[in-house]
Amino acid sequence: MLRYILLRILQAVPVFFGTTFLIYFMVFAMPGDPILAMFGDKTPNPAVLEALRAQYNLDKPFILQYLLYIGDIFQGDFGISYSGREVSAILVKTFPVTLKLAVMAVVLELILSITIGLFSGIRKGKFFDNAMLIISLVLMSLPIFVIAFLAQFFVAIQWGLASPTVGGNTAWWNMLLPAIVLALSLYATSMRLMRGSTVETLGNDFVRTAYSKGLSRRRVIPVHVLRNSLIPVVTNSATNFGILIVGATVTEGIFNVPGVGNTLFQAIVRGERPTVVSFVTVLVLVYVLLNILVDLLYAVLDPRIRYV
Amino acid sequence: MRRLLTATAVASVAALALAGCSNGGSEGGGSSDDAAIITVNSTEPQKPLIPTNTNEVGGGKILDSIFAGLIYYDVDGAVHNEVAKSIKSDDSVVWDIQLNEGWKFTNGEEVTAKSFVDAWNYGALLSNEQLSSYFFEDIEGFSWDEDSELTGLEIVDDYHFTVTLSHPASDFGQRLGYSAFYPLPSVAFEDMKAFGENPVGNGVYKLAGDDAWEHDVKIDLVKNEDYKGDREAQNGGVTMKFYANMDAAYADLLSDQLDVLDEIPASSFGTYESDLGERTVNQPSALFESFTIGQFLDHFKGDEGKLRRQALSMSINRDEITDVIFEGTRTPASDFTSPIIDGWSDELDGAEVLEFNEEKAKDLWAQADEISPWEGTFKIAYNSDDNHQAWVDAVCNSIANVLDIKAEGDPYPTFAEMRTKITNREITTAHRSGWQADYPGLYNFLGPLYGTGAGSNDGDYSSEEFDSLIKEGISSTDAKVANEKFQEAQEVLLQDLPAIPLWYENVVAGYSTLVDNVEFGWNSVPLYYQITKTA
Numbered sequence: 001m002l003r004y005i006l007l008r009i010l011q012a013v014p015v016f017f018g019t020t021f022l023i024y025f026m027v028f029a030m031p032g033d034p035i036l037a038m039f040g041d042k043t044p045n046p047a048v049l050e051a052l053r054a055q056y057n058l059d060k061p062f063i064l065q066y067l068l069y070i071g072d073i074f075q076g077d078f079g080i081s082y083s084g085r086e087v088s089a090i091l092v093k094t095f096p097v098t099l100k101l102a103v104m105a106v107v108l109e110l111i112l113s114i115t116i117g118l119f120s121g122i123r124k125g126k127f128f129d130n131a132m133l134i135i136s137l138v139l140m141s142l143p144i145f146v147i148a149f150l151a152q153f154f155v156a157i158q159w160g161l162a163s164p165t166v167g168g169n170t171a172w173w174n175m176l177l178p179a180i181v182l183a184l185s186l187y188a189t190s191m192r193l194m195r196g197s198t199v200e201t202l203g204n205d206f207v208r209t210a211y212s213k214g215l216s217r218r219r220v221i222p223v224h225v226l227r228n229s230l231i232p233v234v235t236n237s238a239t240n241f242g243i244l245i246v247g248a249t250v251t252e253g254i255f256n257v258p259g260v261g262n263t264l265f266q267a268i269v270r271g272e273r274p275t276v277v278s279f280v281t282v283l284v285l286v287y288v289l290l291n292i293l294v295d296l297l298y299a300v301l302d303p304r305i306r307y308v
Numbered sequence: 309m310r311r312l313l314t315a316t317a318v319a320s321v322a323a324l325a326l327a328g329c330s331n332g333g334s335e336g337g338g339s340s341d342d343a344a345i346i347t348v349n350s351t352e353p354q355k356p357l358i359p360t361n362t363n364e365v366g367g368g369k370i371l372d373s374i375f376a377g378l379i380y381y382d383v384d385g386a387v388h389n390e391v392a393k394s395i396k397s398d399d400s401v402v403w404d405i406q407l408n409e410g411w412k413f414t415n416g417e418e419v420t421a422k423s424f425v426d427a428w429n430y431g432a433l434l435s436n437e438q439l440s441s442y443f444f445e446d447i448e449g450f451s452w453d454e455d456s457e458l459t460g461l462e463i464v465d466d467y468h469f470t471v472t473l474s475h476p477a478s479d480f481g482q483r484l485g486y487s488a489f490y491p492l493p494s495v496a497f498e499d500m501k502a503f504g505e506n507p508v509g510n511g512v513y514k515l516a517g518d519d520a521w522e523h524d525v526k527i528d529l530v531k532n533e534d535y536k537g538d539r540e541a542q543n544g545g546v547t548m549k550f551y552a553n554m555d556a557a558y559a560d561l562l563s564d565q566l567d568v569l570d571e572i573p574a575s576s577f578g579t580y581e582s583d584l585g586e587r588t589v590n591q592p593s594a595l596f597e598s599f600t601i602g603q604f605l606d607h608f609k610g611d612e613g614k615l616r617r618q619a620l621s622m623s624i625n626r627d628e629i630t631d632v633i634f635e636g637t638r639t640p641a642s643d644f645t646s647p648i649i650d651g652w653s654d655e656l657d658g659a660e661v662l663e664f665n666e667e668k669a670k671d672l673w674a675q676a677d678e679i680s681p682w683e684g685t686f687k688i689a690y691n692s693d694d695n696h697q698a699w700v701d702a703v704c705n706s707i708a709n710v711l712d713i714k715a716e717g718d719p720y721p722t723f724a725e726m727r728t729k730i731t732n733r734e735i736t737t738a739h740r741s742g743w744q745a746d747y748p749g750l751y752n753f754l755g756p757l758y759g760t761g762a763g764s765n766d767g768d769y770s771s772e773e774f775d776s777l778i779k780e781g782i783s784s785t786d787a788k789v790a791n792e793k794f795q796e797a798q799e800v801l802l803q804d805l806p807a808i809p810l811w812y813e814n815v816v817a818g819y820s821t822l823v824d825n826v827e828f829g830w831n832s833v834p835l836y837y838q839i840t841k842t843a
Contacts, residue, residue, distance in 0.1 A: 031728070032722050032724030037722075037727055041727075044763075045441070152559050163560075164563050167549055167560075262552045271724055
């Protein structure tokens with residue numbers, strides 16, 4: 001088991017270099033000179049332009065720029081943003097906000113999708129099941145920004161039940177509305193997975209055996225059905241994290257959440273290489289770690305799965 | 309015309325103030341809650357808060373609030389002395405500046421001639437790489453090639469210094485309200501980076517504390533009790549909330565979570581008037597928009613180019629486009645400057661070239677075709693990371709319909725990419741262009757853009773007549789004569805059309821039910837110090 005975990009963590013090393021290199025290359029290939037853009041419609045003096053370019057290593061060839069960047073990272077220096085702030089400081093400030101939002105969204109999503117999916121599966125074909133399927137279909141077909149705008153307009157502006165934006169107040173109750181929006185955007189797929197998996201598990205021999213042993217529903221459903229049906233939902237929630245980050249960029253913009261999505265978007269617009277690459281690198285690492293975690297969870301859910 | 313516009317603006321503001329008062333029940337203006345903090349929208353500053361290194365709106369709003377310069381601009385863009393007691397020049401070359409005594413920075417240091425001279429020298433020094441260093445270009449000693457002291461600055465005594473320019477600039481005194489010219493306390497030069505995080509000024513407001521600037525979230529400003537000028541704050545302070553997305557700010561405004569929004573998002577142009585009722589502002593600003601056709605492009609050189617530019621200009625229905633595409637949030641252009649700038653006129657000779665005239669346009673185009681027949685597609689380049697597509701398409705349609713040629717937009721993904729192509733002269737089509745003035749003077753809209761070899765002359769326009777008129781204007785010590793010269797210079801432009809004027813962007817803004825006395829300065833930023841809280 002320990003060997004397996006170590007191997008998985010070692011795999012993250014090439015992933016780290018591969019992604020940073022690719023992303024650095026892509027940001028590098030982005031057309032247009034970000035320093036020139038700082039001056040707006042006004043054309044700067046060439047001397048100032050050159051000096052600013054040199055300050056951000058933009059006058060050096062691509063591969064050298066990348067190596068300098070990586071070298072700094074290993075000294076714990078993520079570089080300086082064009083606004084003169086340390087990228088690491090921005091990371092430390094924005095990641096917790098997005099993480100909080102993501103955790104809130106995932107918890108909400110899992111609670112909703114597992115309970116509703118389980119009951120839908122048990123009552124397959126009944127009114128409750130059909131109603132839930134229709135609702136999930138509607139949610140699936142709505143893009144996240146539509147849900148976000150609707151929630152903002154009705155819940156916050158019209159009914160005044162919440163603040164329309166988060167801003168500086170990142171208390172959990174103030175982030176509930178964007179978290180619900182994010183959760184809803186993931187809910188439909190998870191709920192359907194859970195329902196399908198429940199239906200399948202219910203038809204298995206071991207469930208029939210459990211009932212025939214005289215076990216009560218109260219014991220069979222949580223222990224035998226729920227546990228076995230969870231596997232696909234858990235796998236899915238790891239991939240969902242990727243969707244969540246994309247969704248967070250949209251929701252953070254709409255609800256003005258000072259998190260990763262908002263900052264990353266601004267950095268991309270300004271062509272800030274150090275900021276964009278550092279942010280995406282950390283996101284990739286989080287993604288890799290989450291996948292390892294999910295693989296390990298399998299063993300807990302299904303002891304038959306063993307790592308050699 | 310200018311008077312008319314101002315009158316309407318004042319009337320509407322008065323009406324708004326009255327409407328606000330009747331709601332709030334207070335008499336507005338004088339009696340106000342000094343402790344009340346108003347919340348306004350802004351964006352995270354792109355740079356540390358150093359006056360000479362900030363050229364964008366987010367940082368500018370803060371600097372203008374926490375610093376007081378030699379002069380300030382009132383709601384009409386007129387100049388008033390602030391730290392300066394007098395600014396005089398007989399020849400537009402040597403400027404004599406006397407300061408008022410008793411001004412202090414919020415750390416207790418006195419504002420003296422040295423505070424200005426040191427700050428300007430810092431801003432001008434090449435190796436300091438300040439974005440606004442070009443403001444000091446005209447002062448003797450300035451150099452783009454090596455580090456060099458501004459020898460034109462001379463301290464006479466603590467409250468008196470002189471500025472010698474390398475050539476006459478009659479509007480130099482008018483420029484001094486721009487943030488690049490703010491004074492700095494000596495503590496700034498010890499560690500400019502740290503100072504930029506926590507600046508110490510002498511303005512209407514000051515930072516609320518060491519952690520007043522919460523990056524990406526907001527900045528808290530409170531009233532500066534030591535401020536000595538005329539613009540005393542009618543509120544206890546201003547909290548600037550940073551928004552990356554204007555729709556979010558608008559949502560906050562609708563639910564009274566934000567007091568003043570100085571830019572209604574384009575997506576709400578259709579509804580903001582019904583959403584906000586009387587609490588809206590829509591008036592021209594110092595933002596001029598155009599598209600530029602390089603003088604070096606095929607079919608746009610010499611006489612042929614002149615005819616084609618005029619034909620293109622007359623085939624655009626500006627009234628209809630500003631109405632339909634912008635829902636009345638732009639004002640069709642009648643010159644190259646802006647109606648809120650002193651000296652503006654809509655009665656320039658040749659201004660009819662900016663009016664929609666199908667017959668004339670067709671005729672001019674045909675004349676150009678006789679010189680060399682047109683082929684291909686007329687394109688206007690624009691950056692698609694901003695809301696330009698709709699109007700570019702409309703302008704192209706208008707051109708295509710009238711002149712019976714193919715015309716279409718040519719999108720570039722980012723502003724940076726388009727600017728790079730323009731600067732390198734790699735763009736082979738017309739491109740959108742615009743100008744926001746640094747200070748309320750006619751010259752600023754003309755000299756830097758159309759002077760031969762000028763920094764922002766993207767189309768490489770060159771006209772001896774224009775150059776000499778501009779030079780006469782800028783050398784004149786009489787503001788009226790200067791403005792007349794600038795008008796004549798514009799009449800040259802109206803014939804040559806180095807850029808085709810489209811419209812002036814309006815300030816389109818709104819405020820919450822909780823505030824009153826919201827007026828906008830010449831630079832489209834609300835005069836925060838006047839705003840009062842009603843509830």
